[in-house]
Amino acid sequence: MDRIDFRSDTVSWPTPAMRQAMANAPVGDDVYGEDPTVNRLEALAAEMVGKEAGLFVASGTMGNLTAILAHGRRGDGAIVGEDSHTFRAEAGGMAVLGGIVPNPLPTDVYGRMNLTAVNQAIYPDDCHFPTNRLILVENSYGAKGGYPIAPDYFQEIRHIADQHGLIVHMDGARLFNAAVALNLDPREITQHVDSVTFCLSKGLCAPVGSVLCGSEEFIQKAHRARKLVGGAMRQAGIMAAAGIVALTEMVERLADDHAHARRLAEGLAQIPGIKLQPELVKTNMLFFTLDESVKVTPEQFVQRLRDEANIWLSGGYSRSFRAVTHYWIQEADVDLFVKTARAILQ
Ligand code: TLP
Secondary structure, eight states, rough: SSSSSSSSSGGOOOOHHHHHHHOOOOOOOOOGGOOHHHHHHHHHHHHHTOOEEEESSSOOOHHHHHHHHHHHHTEEEEEETTTTHHHSSSSHHHHHTTOOEEEEEEEESSOOHHHHHHHHSSSOOOOOOOOOOEEEEEEEGGGGGGOOOHHHHHHHHHHHHHHHHHHHHEEEEHHHHHHHHHHHOHHHHHTOOEEEEEEEEEEETTOOOOOEEHHHHHHOOOOOOOTTTTOOSSSSHHHHHHHHHHHHHTTHHHHHHHHHHHHHHHHHHHHHEEEGGGOOOOSEEEEEEEEOOSSSOHHHHHHHHHHHHEEOOOOGGGGEEEEOOTTTTHHHHHHHHHHHHHHHHO
16 A cells, blocks of 8 residues: 555555456346356355355445345334444434434443343334334444454344344444454354344455345345445446455454554553553554643644654544554554654654
């Protein structure tokens, strides 16, 4: 890449192997179900998360929206973390386009809703209320520093859902980061949910795309929902080819990104004026805050990192920043970040 970009793992460029695979991909019309590369990706994705079928979509947002549209109807309720991506950062799609009524609950330091609160959030069977339909979960949990939530939480959520006939969808944008960090097969996490979306274009480096996975019957419905939001593509095998490389070559190496994030956290934590908790850094992201005592403004901090070391960082709202590691960030880049930050703040 042409810069050291910690703003997100979404910025990661495709690898040379992906570009090669894209150039050589056999293609067909995916709306007719005839793109062999898309079909291969969907089958591989479904197998890796232990579901019957998969659906290639343009983005994580489209995957979550397609899932919610396929699972629910106007007037249905969705219990969801109040700082989850689906509730907070997808332009309100479930309500705007689906007529789904979110029922947001607080989450703990790891991104888990309190189970008693989840139980209490289920409406009585009464015409005043939305219809109970969905519980939306996320793993890893972006707003809580990408914390990887262990499967027992999802098992509890499943239990509640089963008691009330609810459907559980997981925004697993960074599911593989969670699985690698927990040293688990992703299926051990996804066995507790009805459907899951994961992204190919974040830490896994593909240029575009996510896959929504679930039962055959659900994916049939999801085809219509994806069409509805304009997401049915044609020779999408060009992009799916990169996704296959992402799933076959880029999963295990996520551990390197996690080690880099931890190294960055430990380095930054040593600098006077920076506040963070390295022990919470388990995957490829970290949050830190500039102490009130720091003279440099958040904007100056971002600008100087860019000017002095070509290091790109976003954030600064409430003096808080997020740094995300990915394939294109090496240990030397992490050390340069720490060294430059120290020089700026001294
Ligand atoms: N997250 C982006 C931004 O939107 C914040 C990022 O840089 O992290 N779920 C989670 C947990 C996500 O973090 C994201 C993207 C999505 C869903 C949506 O994926 P895309 O961007 O492909 O629509």
